[in-house]
Amino acid sequence: MDRSGSMSTPMNSERGSQLRIASAKETLILLLKSLPLGCYFNIYGFGSTFDSFFPESVEYTQKSMEEALQRVKALEADLGGTEILEPLKNIYSKPCRPNHPRQVRDWSWEQRRHQSCLVDESLILILSEVSTDQLCVRAGEC
Template sequence: MQGENIQSARATLLLFLKSLPAGCLFNIVSFGSTFTLLFPQGSREYNETTLAEACALQENMNANMGGTEILQPFKSIYSQPPKTGYSRQVLLISDGSVWNVAQVTQLVGRHAHETRVFAVGIGHGASTALIHGVARAGGDDLRWSSSRINFSTK
């Protein structure tokens, strides 16, 4: 991600961060050629302190992590079972294309019974196959357009 795309991704992330309900659990996975977690020990409760940490990360996000490798971050997410009493939902924000769309969508589909995945494509470089495939496999069929994002679901 670079230029306008990283700005749009940061704005999208901030919108979702500010929309989370108090008391839910959350984490942020930044990805490129590698990936990092905001909370490496696992998702944390959403409160003023953790929101401030997330906003600090969001504010300083740069397009400096290399290509779009999403399979390993998803494997990391799925390696931990959902917390008892909570539903797990993942929001994927991407502006890139990946070479292994089929592997990613198959992995998301295998975990659809425990994790719902929403996907947002940013800019003209976003892979429609990835965004549509992940959304469909993860339980949410989003309408996506390169000129704007429609959040209506079927």
């Protein structure tokens, strides 16, 4: 999830507009609740630095979901700039679990043109390893 300083700005110029970080957290909660039981997941926050909720992906259970939800609610736009390369390198440097292909999911709010797609300035990254026999829906695909 983008936790750069720009996420502390409003979604638009209307008075009382929701902050980007609040919108991102709401979306992340929705996405987190939609993961299938038995998959493996982790949530990364990035800015000038990055962190993850867990040292490695954990199995999606009621307990791990509740822990992640509490951590999402406490997230802030406190990681400086917007550097996504290092967290992606970290994610892809880790081996996949057998029969659980890796997926990096993203969501988009702000629309800007990039390679004929609408992509987001405020990416949410969730690393999920879902069993190959489970249906996976990817958010934010172009």
